[in-house]
Amino acid sequence: MSGPAGLDAPPGRAIPGTGGPARGTLRFAALGDSLTEGIGDPVPGGWRGWAALLAEGLGSGERDVEFRNFAVAGSLSGDVRDHQAAAAAAFRPDIASVVVGVNDTLRRSFDIRLLAGRLDEICAQLAAGGAVILTACLPDPGTALGLPAPLRHPLARRQRAVNAVVHALSARYDAVHLHAADRTWVQDRSLWSVDRLHPAERGHRKLAAGFHRLLADRDLAPGAPPGAEPQQPPPTRAAAARWLVTQGTGWLARRSTDLLPQLLALAASEIRHRAGGTSGQLDARAEQTLLEALADITHAPSLRGAVPRARMEG
DSSP states (O other): OBOSTTOOOOTTOOOTTSOSOOSEEEEEEEEESHHHHTTTOEETTEEOOHHHHHHHTSOBTTEEEEEEEOOOTTOOHHHIIIIIHHHHHHTOOSEEEEEOOHHHHTSTTOOHHHHHHHHHHHHHHHHHTTOEEEEEEOOOHHHHHTOOHHHHHHHHHHHHHHHHHHHHHHHHTTOEEEEOOSHHHHHOGGGBOTTSSSBOHHHHHHHHHHHHHHHHTTTOOOSOOOOSSOSSOOOOHHHHHHHIIIIIHHHHHHHHTTTHHHHHHHHHHHHHHHHHTOHHHHHHHHHHHHHHHHHHHHHSOOOOOSOOOOOBOO
8 A cells, every 4th residue: 555654555455454365456546635645634654634544444355455645735737637647547546536626726827727628637547447536526725714705705716616627527427526615614623734724634534434435335435434533632732833833834935926916916806896896797707717618628528438327426
């Protein structure tokens, strides 16, 4: 099992706790950014995260699971397409998760049509090998961070577009889709780490349990679902403050040079349109661009292999 530091095991070996010798091995590849890498769910030696937790419930006494986590913190959709997808496809996974897009919304270069095309390429490459694809729609970062409305609304508009594309591609590729964008995720602080952008262990466990339930509907998760309660003690206030100073400020600094100038301009536009009663123009413009993105992926050829149809949630 390959993944974050401290979680590696020789290829072809069962995940600990999945039982004895297997008649076959299920391969699970995880692609994405820091969410899938496991940030927010620390274990001795590194990060774990929802994908590793899910992998533990995919095996049984008759089947081993080989898990590889290709996700890298900070990845954009283009990074996943250019660097992770080929490596994951070469692994020939039976199940592959593709959860990415939030970082794209935090860039001034955000383009929903480009993002839709990249996600389509990623899914097509994995589906061509017969993988069952896992997807998720997620809360917008502005709401998670509790930003004021003029800053929050532009990010929410972007994330809604990303989620709409993910929904469309989930249907296109018969993906197992987890809806994790509702406000209950943001409002439950026990699900979030100190940075308010990444799930805490409880949040990672909830994501893993949600995917496990949907995969069990396909008879692809015979193992026990991940437990809901954290096994690691929550960070102390001192540890949380230390993380914010040493890593959280670095995250903010890296993005400030890219996003902040444009985000301020978007906020100014938001305020100006709101004052003039023309906020609907911003929504209409975003909706039109989204429709164009959805048309692009609808008209593109599909490489979907023959797999059972997934249950869609959300």
